[in-house]
Amino acid sequence: MSASVLYDVPGPRARRRNLLYSVVGGAALLGLLVFVVMRLYSQGQFESYMWDLFEYNGIRQRLLDGLVSTLLAFSMAAVLSLVLGALLAAGRLSDHRPVRWVCTAVVEFFRAMPLLIMIFALYLSVFTGTPLWALVIGLTLYNGSVQAEVIRAGINSVPKGQAEAAYALGMRKTQVMLTVLVPQAVRAMLPTIISQLVVTLKDTSLGYVITYEELLYAGGVIMRNTVTEGGNPYVPVVIVVGTVYVLMCLALSYLATWIEKRGRRSRKGTPPAAPDASAPTPGAVPPQMAPEAALEAPRKS
């Protein structure tokens, strides 16, 4: 909190006030937590009979199978959506107008459609007996369109001079794209691509609606079919399944942030840029640094 847009560095009085707020806020949050836990406890959600179901091999196996199905759908959708995204991005960057139009229309349409509506329609029309394929194709069409936009933005973010220089050396269109633009663009777009993959992973849970037996569906079946002394074990199952989902998504998100941090490291020993140094901040750059910053600028744009 050394230099925040909102607050000055706190003096003794502000520090005392912040301490007061911390104590009050902390107490309120603690109270909320205690309320939730007490409520769950008084409803008997922590009794052993509510959690006994996880002792059974059948239920463990069912959850594990669900997890495997989720990962299967995710990996298929991830690969296919990246392929589709690359194709659509290439189409949108094409020199031929009709190709560009068709790809733009496809991308805009599938990005605007709710995934659930698409998956359901695919399930009823084409993949009647195979919910896996309905889910995978639906995810591919939607996420592929989004990835296409990410890839296109990445390629457009490479400085124009790069392509011009490559053409001047006599390279062909494909060569320019594959050997000059794409390798540089990947650096910039990898974090965004991975965060979209997190979305893909989360959306595999839509398989619940079309009865694809993924993790959430397995959890739902267990919830409804098990009856304990305290009623259906909604809370235990939600806690277990939710933890698995959150951990999987967090792992992917951390991968994205890690790659982003790595990418921000300097290439040739020049001092690493501050996170927001690319935005022109008047006053942040000392005047004698200005000419050097101006030299840096074209490479970044």
Place this chain on the structure above:
Amino acid sequence: MNVLLDHFSLFRDGFLGTLSLTAVSAVIALVLGALVAACRVSPVPPLRAFGTMWVTLLRNTPLTLLFLVAIFVVPQVFFPGLSYYTLSVWALGCYTSAFVCEALRSGINTVPVGQAEAARSLGMTFGQTLRLIVLPQAGRTVVPPMSSILIALTKNTSLAGAFNVFELFGAQKTLSELGYSIVVIFGWIALAYLIITLTLSGLFRLLENRLAVAR
């Protein structure tokens, strides 16, 4: 064409259902998101931790799971007797609030520190700095992400249809059970969603142009 005309009331109810789900949960999301964003940028550590936890947890949970929590856990443990509509709206609102919070926070972070420092050295109070300097600049950068968040929310409302709230997905299910060709139904439902999302993005583009300042 016949499907639409024969079942116009079904389509209309679905359309209105989607609209009202979107509108109500958008209000919840904006209010909650603003509160959580205020927590996340406040100089009070427990509130900051709470904001971070809220955002991390909700951004990494599938919306379907959140719906399961809202539909099964909340009535069983906390508030029995709420309608599916209310529960769905809260699930959507809480989920979206995490994204709204992040958009607002990154909007505030794009304002250069020098701006606030200059305001403070002119003797402006905290309220004045926020109202006259920081928020007007942050607001402009927040508009485009907010537009895509609300469009995503519109699309996400379709999940409520899977949990007994009648909207466009519900209309699609009902019509396909009546035996109409799913391709035709999908076409009309798609058109209805396109109308909503295109209107939203048009409105936001207008807003963006209104707020734009030549620098």
